[in-house]
Amino acid sequence: MASRAKATILDIAREAGVSKSTVSLVLQGSGLIRPETAVKVRKAIEDVGYVYNRGAANLRKAHSNVIGMVINDLTNPFFAELAVGMERVFQAAGIVPFIANTAENPVRQEEVLKSLMEQGVAGLIVSPARGTTPGAFRRIEAAGVPIVFTMRRLPESRIPVIAPDNHRGAFIATEHLILKGHRRLAFFGGSSDLVVYQQRLGGFLEACETLGIPIADRTIVEGETSRKGGIACLETALAAPEPPTAALCFNDAVAFGVMLALRKRGLEAGTDFAVVGFDDVAEAEHYMPALTSVAVDTAGLGERAAHVMLKMIQSRTTRAKDHIGAVSLVVRESCGQSRNTRGAGMGDAA
Amino acid sequence: MASRAKATILDIAREAGVSKSTVSLVLQGSGLIRPETAVKVRKAIEDVGYVYNRGAANLRKAHSNVIGMVINDLTNPFFAELAVGMERVFQAAGIVPFIANTAENPVRQEEVLKSLMEQGVAGLIVSPARGTTPGAFRRIEAAGVPIVFTMRRLPESRIPVIAPDNHRGAFIATEHLILKGHRRLAFFGGSSDLVVYQQRLGGFLEACETLGIPIADRTIVEGETSRKGGIACLETALAAPEPPTAALCFNDAVAFGVMLALRKRGLEAGTDFAVVGFDDVAEAEHYMPALTSVAVDTAGLGERAAHVMLKMIQSRTTRAKDHIGAVSLVVRESCGQSRNTRGAGMGDAA
C-alpha cells in the first residue's frame, strides 16, 4: 500500500504476469484484451496503488486533455459564474480544466500562460488582463494551441471571442431609462482602454443620440469596476450643478456601489435615482432594492466557450467564429416601479 | 516563426551549434556555461519559438513545481480572497498554482484530485467538499504528496489544517451581542455535518452558557450557507412566538441574506435586529448598514497555507503543524451603535 517509490506500468505488469503493453491497453480501455485479463490487471493496479503518469503519456501521444482557463479577476463573482458554466461542459467531456488567476496583471498573465504552455495544455480559454500587449498571444498561436477569448477581446486580434452583445445591452438599458422619463443620464465605471467599455459606452451613447438626449445632459464617469468605483462615481456625478437622475453602470459591482452611496445620502435607488447594472449576477436579484440589470446568460457563455474550445481541439483548428450572445434587460426595482418587462435579445453574429 | 512541429531542445542545439546538454544547462540557468554560449543559445531559443516541455522534464526529475488548489465553492468570494493570498506567495516562489473547483461535490472532487495527481503535482491545498469520505485522501497520502487542508478539516484525518479559530470567533461575537443587552439569540445557517459548523456553533453555545442565556432563549436554524439560506433562516426564526432579537450567522453570505430579509419586512439591521457575520469578506465593510463580522484574515490564511505547503515540499515531509489563525471582531453598524471596539485574537495552537 504505502510503497515508497511510485509504481509504474511495469510494476503492474509484473504483478499481473502480463506485459507492459497489455497494461497500457487496459488503461486505455481497449477492447482488444480478454476480459479476464483486464480484470486481473485492474486488480494489480489497485494493489500497487498506481497513479497514471500523464506527463509520460503526453510525451508519446502529443495531445493532452488539459485545458487552461485564464481569468483576470477571480474576485468578481461574474467570472466564477462563467467558470462554473465551462466546468459543466468540460466535466461531461471528462476533462478537468485548470483555472489560473492573473489578477488583472499582464506580467502575471505572461507567467501563467507560460506555465500552462509548458504543462502542454490542449487549449486555452482566456479573459485577458487589462493592458495585455497585442503580441502577448503570438507565441501561443504560433505553437498551434487553440485559444478562445471570453468577455474581452484584444483590439486587433484574430482570436475568436465569446462575449455578450455589449452594445445592444447598453442600448436597451439606456432606452429603458429614457422611456421612463429620465433626461439627464450617466454612464458609470469602467475605463476606456477596454474594448468592452467602448462597446457598452457606445450603446449608451447611441441610445442617447437616437432618443434625443443632448450631449450636455450625458455624464460619463470612468472608474474602477467594483463597488468602491461605483461609490466614487456617484459622488462625482452628484457634485455637478445639474446632476443626472439615472445611471447605466458598467457592471453590477459598480451598480451595487452606486446604490450603497445613494443610501448613505439618504436617497433610495428606484425612487430618487434610477440605476441599471450589467451582467445580472446572482446577487442582483436578491439585492434591496433588487437591481435592474442586463442579463448576459453568464453560465451560457461559459458553456458556449467550452464547446467552441472542444470543437477546435477536435478538429485541430485554431480558428472559430465569434459568438455574440443574446442579452436581455431584467427589470426589477432599482429604476422605478417594477413592471415585469423583458427587452429583446439577439442571436449569433459575425 | 510558425514552425509546424514543435521545437525541442535538439532543434535549439542544432541552431546554436552546441549539444543538447548545453542547451539543457542554459535552460536551468547553470553557471557552468560560458556567458557568450548562453547568449547564443538563448537567441536560438527565441528564434525557433521553443516552449519548454515540463512533462518530459518531470519524467526525469521527479519533482514538479506544480501545486494544485482544490476549492469547494469558487462562487463564494471568501474562497477567491483565500486564493489570492496563496497566489501572492506562490508567485514570489515562481510557482503557478492551478485552481480547480469541486462545486461542493465529492464525486467531482475525486475526479479533480485524480487529474491533479496524474499531472504530477508537488502538493495539494484543499478545502474539502461537504460529504468527503474519510478515505478520499488515503491514496494521495500513500503516494507521499503533501496535502494541507484550509478552512475545513476532515473528522479523523492527520492532515495539517490551516483555519481560523472558529470557536473563539463565535464566542467573542456572541459575547458582544449579549453585552449589548440581547437575551434571545439565534445562530443562523450552516449544517451540522461540517466540522466548522460545530466549532462555530460551539463557540456560540459556550458564550450563551457562560453569560447565562437559558437554552429556551437560544434559536438554532440550520440552512444553506448563502444569501438565500440567510433569508430562509430569518423567516423561520421570526415565525416563532418569542423570536430572537439578534443573530450570529455562520458566514457573511448568510448575514447578508438576513439583512435583506429584514429590510423586506421593513426592519432595519442594527436598530430592530442585531446581526453579526463571520469571515469579514470585503463586501461587509461596504454594505448598508455595514456588517459587524468576525475577521479571520482570509488572505493571511491563504498565505500561511502556501508557506506551509512550500516548506513541506522543500523538506520532503508530509506532516506539518496545524495553524489556527487569530480572529477579531470588527464592529460596524449591523448590531447597534457603532463603537469601534476590536476583540482580541490568539496566535498559534497545537
Add this chain to the structure above:
DNA sequence: TTGATTTATTGGAACGTTCCATTTATAGGC
C-alpha cells in the same frame, strides 16, 4: 492435417528532458 483468419499478447523504439561520467579546451605553474 494444413493453411488462412481472427483474437490476444508482446517487445522495442520513440517521445523530450536531465544528469552522470567523460572528453575537450583553456589556463596556470614550473
Add this chain to the structure above:
DNA sequence: GCCTATAAATGGAACGTTCCAATAAATCAA
C-alpha cells in the same frame, strides 16, 4: 615546453508511457 588543474561542453542512459509491427494462440474452412 610539459604536466596539472580548472572550466566548458558533450554523449548516452534513463524516466514512464504509447504504438507499431510482430508473435503466439485459438478458431475455422477445406
